[in-house]
Amino acid sequence: MRLGVVTLFPEMFTALSAWGVSGRAIKQELVTLGFFNPREFAFDKHHTVDDKPFGGGPGMLMKTEPLIAAIHAAKKSLISDSDNKKAKVAYLSPQGKPIDHSVIMELVDRDSMVLVCGRYQGIDERVIEHEIDEEWSIGSFVLSGGELAAMALIDAMIRFKPGALGDDDSANQDSYSNGLLHCPEYTRPQEFNESKVPSVLLSGDHKAIKNWRIKQSLIATLRKRPDLIDEKNLNQEEKTLLKECIDESRS
Ligand SMILES: C[S@@+](CC[C@H](N)C(=O)[O-])C[C@H]1O[C@@H](n2cnc3c(N)ncnc32)[C@H](O)[C@@H]1O
Structure with a gap:
């Protein structure tokens, strides 16, 4: 360019x-x-x-x-x-x-x-x-x-030019790329000010980690930018996880 x-x-x-x-x-x-x-x-x-x-x-x-x-x-x-x-x-x-x-x-x-x-x-x-x-x-x-x-x-x-980032996929996982905000991320130490990294991220269970990330991304978007949720055409997996988030927040 x-x-x-x-x-x-x-x-x-x-x-x-x-x-x-x-x-x-x-x-x-x-x-x-x-x-x-x-x-x-x-x-x-x-x-x-x-x-x-x-x-x-x-x-x-x-x-x-x-x-x-x-x-x-x-x-x-x-x-x-x-x-x-x-x-x-x-x-x-x-x-x-x-x-x-x-x-x-x-x-x-x-x-x-x-x-x-x-x-x-x-x-x-x-x-x-x-x-x-x-x-x-x-x-x-x-x-x-x-x-x-x-x-x-x-x-x-x-950021979207191939080769600009260490991993080309990284920009596609950032906020807004799929219409939602990015999920929370954690790095070492595992415990900080008595606050622990969510255990699922240490589990090695890739499916559970993926679901947790989608859910957290939905929660962050609902809290910080609910207008984005209205605009977005959620896929079936996101719709199911969003329903779970809403049910959990009510219980
Ligand atoms: C002081 S501003 C001029 C503002 C202009 N008198 C007005 O009220 O619309 C000087 C220059 O800053 C740039 N600029 C200021 N705010 C901007 C914004 N929000 N987005 C993009 N460019 C901006 C524009 O190139 C503009 O010509």
């Missing part, structure tokens, strides 16, 4: 490229990042990248011409000679469609994308109309810039 990131602060992305799972994946080129800084496309003496909003009001907007030039350069860099397919341009925005697990699964299959990180009070509406194909939000709150949102998106996608 090739990503062209339009940002005034490319250095921020070392938080992804220098550390952990994402750092290894980027070194292995499972995902490649190219940076396009509007400042390098601002040709006045001071390389100005902000401008006042028409109509007045607090704050500044990203200056239009350098931003558009950076977006075009990012798009151009992603067109491959073989298929000439144009990459979609996504603007990270608090007004965008919320990113969730299903969005990540959709985006991770793409070959390339341009990610536009806003700063200041954002970008000119006409840039959105003419240059942006989609707007994505990481939540109903406002960050100072799109970089952290872009990094969250890239990190979440990387």
Whole structure:
């Protein structure tokens, strides 16, 4: 996957490229990042990248011409000679469609994308109309810039790239992958603050462990995110175990 990131602060992305799972994946080129800084496309003496909003009001907007030039350069860099397919341009925005697990699964299959990180009070509406194909939000709150949102998106996608995790199956067992939250997990010591690891996990009985995990996953989801249970089409095994959980909680 090739990503062209339009940002005034490319250095921020070392938080992804220098550390952990994402750092290894980027070194292995499972995902490649190219940076396009509007400042390098601002040709006045001071390389100005902000401008006042028409109509007045607090704050500044990203200056239009350098931003558009950076977006075009990012798009151009992603067109491959073989298929000439144009990459979609996504603007990270608090007004965008919320990113969730299903969005990540959709985006991770793409070959390339341009990610536009806003700063200041954002970008000119006409840039959105003419240059942006989609707007994505990481939540109903406002960050100072799109970089952290872009990094969250890239990190979440990387986890589903084959070879990124020690065990490729691990991401598929995480919360949301099957519509439920992940079950509780335990590691050593077996006893901690007088609290013991559930004995079934030490039993070696694989069927019992599997059932316990599904049940715990259902319980965690019911307690923390009951809205997910409503949405999910439970399979027969999950329905039976959910009924058992509810019966047990009543007795
Ligand atoms: C201070 S915000 C601008 C907010 C804008 N004036 C508004 O109220 O909609 C600056 C930039 O941060 C990014 N941003 C802020 N919150 C975000 C969110 N929840 N998800 C994705 N990007 C966000 C966007 O790129 C935005 O252009």
